[in-house]
Amino acid sequence: MEKRIINPWQWQDSRSYVQAVEVKQVKGTLYCSGQAAVHADGQSSTDDMKTQLILAMQNLEQIISEAGYECKNIVRLNVYTTSTAELWPCFDIFQNWIAKHGIKQALTLMEVKSLFETLKVELEATVVK
Incomplete structure (x- = not known):
């Protein structure tokens, strides 16, 4: 697999994403459903945004790993959230996760009216091999 990052500007670098990613010679593509703070027993978290974000990232990592792909x-x-105001103070946790895995991804962040049950944040990813 061959990846090329397209960044006509530099301002997005401090926000932990890129403007576009071109991928060639892909061996596989994994389309992940939105992963949120749902525990292994199927219970939706009622915790705060920070705790939910961490669990959502862990769940996304598990899906990617079990499929034989890598977060990088x-x-x-x-990223879907019920409150960008609640998410921003936790954004460094997200950025550290991005940096830890060396991810260079196109990103969309959307505030939505609601998510399933008590969920506050959901991560939906496309991964290539």
């Missing part, structure tokens, strides 16, 4: 090859990541 996430090329598209959509």
Whole structure:
């Protein structure tokens, strides 16, 4: 697999994403459903945004790993949240996770009216091999 990052500007670098990712010679593509703070028993978390974000990232990592892919090859990541105001103070946790895995992904962040049950944040990814 061959990846090329397209960044006509530099301002996005401090926000932990890229403007576009071109991928060639892909051996496989994994489309992940939105991963949120749902425990292994199927119970939705009622915890705060920070705790939910951490669990959502862990769940996404588990899906990617069990499928035989690597987080570093996430090329598209959509973040849905019920409150950007609650998410921003936790954004460094997200950025550290991105840096830890060396991810260079196109990113969309959207505030939505609601998510399933008590969920506050959901991560939807496309990963290549």
